[in-house]
Each structure stands twice: as structure tokens, then as C-alpha cells.
Amino acid sequence: MHKEHSLTKNQQIIFDLIDKSTEPLKAYSILFNVQKKGIKAPLQVYRALDKLVEIGKIHKIESRNAFIACHNSSCQVAKATAFSICEICEKVTEISSAGLSKYLANFKDKDGMKYSKYNLEFFGLCKKCR
Amino acid sequence: MHKEHSLTKNQQIIFDLIDKSTEPLKAYSILFNVQKKGIKAPLQVYRALDKLVEIGKIHKIESRNAFIACHNSSCQVAKATAFSICEICEKVTEISSAGLSKYLANFKDKDGMKYSKYNLEFFGLCKKCR
DNA sequence: TAGTTATTGTTATAATATAACATAGTGTAA
DNA sequence: TTACACTATGTTATATTATAACAATAACTA
Ligand SMILES: [Zn+2]
Ligand SMILES: [Zn+2]
Ligand SMILES: [Zn+2]
Ligand SMILES: [Zn+2]
Numbered sequence: 260m261h262k263e264h265s266l267t268k269n270q271q272i273i274f275d276l277i278d279k280s281t282e283p284l285k286a287y288s289i290l291f292n293v294q295k296k297g298i299k300a301p302l303q304v305y306r307a308l309d310k311l312v313e314i315g316k317i318h319k320i321e322s323r324n325a326f327i328a329c330h331n332s333s334c335q336v337a338k339a340t341a342f343s344i345c346e347i348c349e350k351v352t353e354i355s356s357a358g359l360s361k362y363l364a365n366f367k368d369k370d371g372m373k374y375s376k377y378n379l380e381f382f383g384l385c386k387k388c389r
Numbered sequence: 390m391h392k393e394h395s396l397t398k399n400q401q402i403i404f405d406l407i408d409k410s411t412e413p414l415k416a417y418s419i420l421f422n423v424q425k426k427g428i429k430a431p432l433q434v435y436r437a438l439d440k441l442v443e444i445g446k447i448h449k450i451e452s453r454n455a456f457i458a459c460h461n462s463s464c465q466v467a468k469a470t471a472f473s474i475c476e477i478c479e480k481v482t483e484i485s486s487a488g489l490s491k492y493l494a495n496f497k498d499k500d501g502m503k504y505s506k507y508n509l510e511f512f513g514l515c516k517k518c519r
Numbered sequence: 520t521a522g523t524t525a526t527t528g529t530t531a532t533a534a535t536a537t538a539a540c541a542t543a544g545t546g547t548a549a
Numbered sequence: 550t551t552a553c554a555c556t557a558t559g560t561t562a563t564a565t566t567a568t569a570a571c572a573a574t575a576a577c578t579a
Binding site for chain 1: 451452473476482484486489492493496498499500502503504505506507508509510511512513514515516
């Protein structure tokens with residue numbers, strides 16, 4: 260399973276930070292928070308983020324340039340992601356819906372093209388903000 | 390219909406450029422291309438882009454930080470967008486599928502939350518690149 | 520025509536991300 | 550164990566994307 264990669268030191272530090280955060284974190288906010296652990300340069304952060312995304316431990320929320328940990332065991336290594344985003348409080352939740360992922364995984368466009376990967380971001384108001 | 394907004398000078402210049410492009414354009418590439426028409430600063434470009442996105446004449450491809458003109462009359466003013474993106478040649482096409490948009494517009498998550506907006510980006514290989 | 524709003528112009532700066540190069544660790548196979 | 554390949558790290562500099570702040574104009578509207 261994709262969760263079993265052994266992380267390097269920097270990857271682990273940065274993953275831990277993202278994993279315990281209740282909100283998506285931005286790269287430079289991560290940088291600020293790990294400087295006391297010896298990670299001093301943006302590139303160190305971005306390299307760890309790239310790897311963590313690649314192995315599916317975190318996802319990038321493209322519309323926000325921010326990163327969250329994956330808590331969705333059915334999510335296929337960064338290949339099929341769906342999120343709900345509250346436009347007021349910016350709360351982001353990974354959507355885990357068998358129906359949705361099945362529908363999208365099987366979606367074919369007019370030319371019969373099938374896709375190897377997708378990212379879906381829903382926007383609305385969360386419970387609290389309604 | 391949403392296409393009937395009358396554009397201001399800068400908006401028109403920038404829309405024309407995007408509209409006649411065969412590929413998504415990035416903000417600073419747009420800036421470079423309209424400097425001869427008197428648009429000299431990033432902000433002038435970003436302001437026009439914001440407005441054009443808001444009224445649905447163009448869409449932002451979030452994963453690419455690039456903009457394409459909307460050629461999809463059924464697309465509801467930037468509220469419901471879907472694209473296919475070729476990971477080799479970077480060709481981007483707006484997907485116009487009644488089935489897909491119906492499915493997503495009606496999608497409710499576990500909490501019964503309905504969304505006012507979504508953006509979906511599919512990735513794969515286009516015909517030419519396969 | 521005065522008041523209001525949207526748009527523009529301009530300079531500066533913030534925020535996000537990568538290039539390039541040097542060094543160090545890790546696994547593997549002769 | 551040594552050479553090799555491969556990955557990760559550290560570091561400086563720079564590229565790319567986007568917004569803040571303020572002044573001036575144009576367009577709308579009561
Ligand atoms: Zn996930
Ligand atoms: Zn909320
Ligand atoms: Zn459209
Ligand atoms: Zn292609």
C-alpha cells in the first residue's frame with residue numbers, strides 16, 4: 260500500500276507538520292514552522308512536498324496553493340482526488356465517495372479519451388458557515 | 390446570456406489575445422504580448438483576467454496557472470468547469486458533457502452538502518501524444 | 520451636476536516556485 | 550570493500566505568479 264514508504268528526515272518533519280494541521284498549509288508557512296528543525300530553504304520544503312505528493316501522503320489543493328495530508332485510504336496515490344472547500348472559512352475536506360470516484364474513473368469524453376488522473380475541487384459553504 | 394457583457398478596453402485586448410490562442414496563456418506571457426498596446430503592468434493584466442473569469446469569458450486552469458477562453462455555451466459563468474489536460478503537450482480542452490455536469494451539479498457529500506461551484510481537471514494523454 | 524462606482528495607471532512588494540551546483544548518504548553488485 | 554548509480558540534502562541565487570497602496574480618470578446614476 261502506498262502509505263508504507265519510508266520517509267526521509269525532511270519528508271518526515273514536513274509530513275508530520277501537515278498531518279497534524281487542521282487546515283491546508285502553504286509552502287512558506289511550512290518553511291517558517293520547520294526552521295527550528297534545521298530546514299532553512301524553500302527548496303528543501305518544495306522537494307519534500309513534491310515527493311510526498313508523488314507517493315500520495317499529501318495532496319495539493321491547486322486553487323489554494325496549499326497542502327493537506329491524505330486521510331483517505333481509497334485514494335489512489337495522488338491519481339484521483341476530490342475536495343470540498345468552504346469559500347468563507349477555507350476549511351478543506353477530502354471527499355471519499357465510492358460513487359464519485361467510480362463515475363470519474365470511468366468517465367470518457369467525446370473522443371473516447373480516458374484519463375489516468377483527475378483533481379476535483381468543489382466550492383460552497385461548510386456547515387458552520389451556512 | 391453571460392457572453393454579452395461589454396468589455397472595457399483592457400479586458401477586450403486581453404480577451405482577444407486569449408481567445409485567439411490555441412493554448413492556455415499565462416499572465417506574464419499575456420503581459421508581454423500586450424505591451425505594444427499600452428498595457429504595461431502586471432496588475433492591469435490581473436485585473437482584466439479577474440473580471441473575465443468572473444463573467445465567465447475565460448477560465449483559469451488552476452494546475453497550470455494559465456487562462457483559456459470559454460467556448461462552451463452551456464458552462465455556467467465560471468461555476469462549473471471541467472478540462473482535459475495532456476500531460477505531454479499540455480493541450481487543454483474544455484469538456485462539455487451534459488452527463489458529467491449534471492452528475493457533479495447534483496453531487497452531495499456525506500453530510501448532504503451541495504456545492505455552488507466546482508472545477509475538475511482530468512489528466513492524460515491526448516490523441517496525438519498517445 | 521454632483522456623487523458614486525468601476526476602471527485605469529503606476530510603483531513597489533509579497534508570495535510561490537525553480538535553476539544550478541556542491542556535498543553527503545544509501546543501496547547494490549562486481 | 551570498492552566502485553557505481555541513485556537519492557537526498559544544503560545553499561545561493563533567481564524566476565514566476567500575484568497583490569498592496571495610492572492617485573487619477575472615466576462611466577454611471579440620481
Ligand atoms: Zn487522498
Ligand atoms: Zn466554512
Ligand atoms: Zn466554459
Ligand atoms: Zn498531447
